[in-house]
Amino acid sequence: MNKRKKYMANIYSKYWQDARYTKYGFQQYDQILCDLLLENEYQSYFEVGIGNGYPIADFISNKGKAVSGIDISPTLIEKCNNDFPNIRATVGDAELINETNESFDVTYCFHSSWYFDNLTHCIEEMYRVTKKGGNVLLDLQNSIHPSTSVSIGKKLRIFAKQFITGLKQLLDKNTKFRDAFITYEKPTDIKYLNQYLSKQGYSAIFLGLKDLSDPTKEVIDPDDQNELKNYIRIILTIMK
Numbered sequence: 001m002n003k004r005k006k007y008m009a010n011i012y013s014k015y016w017q018d019a020r021y022t023k024y025g026f027q028q029y030d031q032i033l034c035d036l037l038l039e040n041e042y043q044s045y046f047e048v049g050i051g052n053g054y055p056i057a058d059f060i061s062n063k064g065k066a067v068s069g070i071d072i073s074p075t076l077i078e079k080c081n082n083d084f085p086n087i088r089a090t091v092g093d094a095e096l097i098n099e100t101n102e103s104f105d106v107t108y109c110f111h112s113s114w115y116f117d118n119l120t121h122c123i124e125e126m127y128r129v130t131k132k133g134g135n136v137l138l139d140l141q142n143s144i145h146p147s148t149s150v151s152i153g154k155k156l157r158i159f160a161k162q163f164i165t166g167l168k169q170l171l172d173k174n175t176k177f178r179d180a181f182i183t184y185e186k187p188t189d190i191k192y193l194n195q196y197l198s199k200q201g202y203s204a205i206f207l208g209l210k211d212l213s214d215p216t217k218e219v220i221d222p223d224d225q226n227e228l229k230n231y232i233r234i235i236l237t238i239m240k
């Protein structure tokens with residue numbers, strides 16, 4: 001397991017297990033994602049990066065659907081299994097999913113794509129475990145939306161501060177400095193991703209959201225950079 005994965009499994013999870021409830025909760029954006037998942041009459045769902053199961057897997061399970069999922073963090077999986085016995089959650093890596101081909105109607109991954117080392121490996125794996133006629137859904141941070149670059153700018157400033165103090169900490173073998181590199185979020189280059197998906201022969205739709213608290217979703221052309229930069233978050237659906 002590389003450093004990023006070890007960090008996500010053992011350190012980030014300590015923050016996320018409570019933050020999902022106390023800091024984020026069930027947002028309007030989560031409702032939009034759940035509505036999309038429930039648009040068709042599908043029965044079996046698989047969440048990649050399921051976290052502690054709250055709120056999305058739990059919401060779908062409460063609609064009478066069979067829900068299972070994986071997460072790289074044993075702590076989060078333990079919490080998910082304790083809190084939601086109807087959900088089958090196991091420890092696993094998004095880039096190498098331990099499930100047989102064509103097992104689920106819907107395979108989805110929300111709030112997580114920017115933590116993966118290799119997003120395209122993850123998408124291929126999600127596609128593999130999805131049944132023919134099913135859907136793969138992910139949400140993506142759009143790398144060319146101005147707020148993404150603002151937040152990157154902010155992070156860079158924080159990072160610069162950490163760099164100075166980090167140099168001292170490094171001498172003390174303090175791990176915080178190294179973690180600043182590892183946890184850096186990776187927004188997606190949508191145009192590049194679309195080219196990749198086309199090469200693979202995938203049939204994809206990109207939905208753009210201008211505002212996370214506004215349920216309006218627009219089908220967008222991922223090759224049109226001018227149009228694309230208006231959308232903060234992109235929801236990718238691949239039909240199998």
Ligand SMILES: C[S@@+](CC[C@H](N)C(=O)[O-])C[C@H]1O[C@@H](n2cnc3c(N)ncnc32)[C@H](O)[C@@H]1O
Binds near residue numbers: 016115
């Ligand atoms: C921001 S949390 C989102 C969790 C959940 N989807 C939600 O909406 O609350 C990101 C999740 O991705 C998981 N994760 C990160 N890298 C992973 C990987 N390579 N394989 C599986 N899960 C991973 C983390 O452990 C964490 O639970």
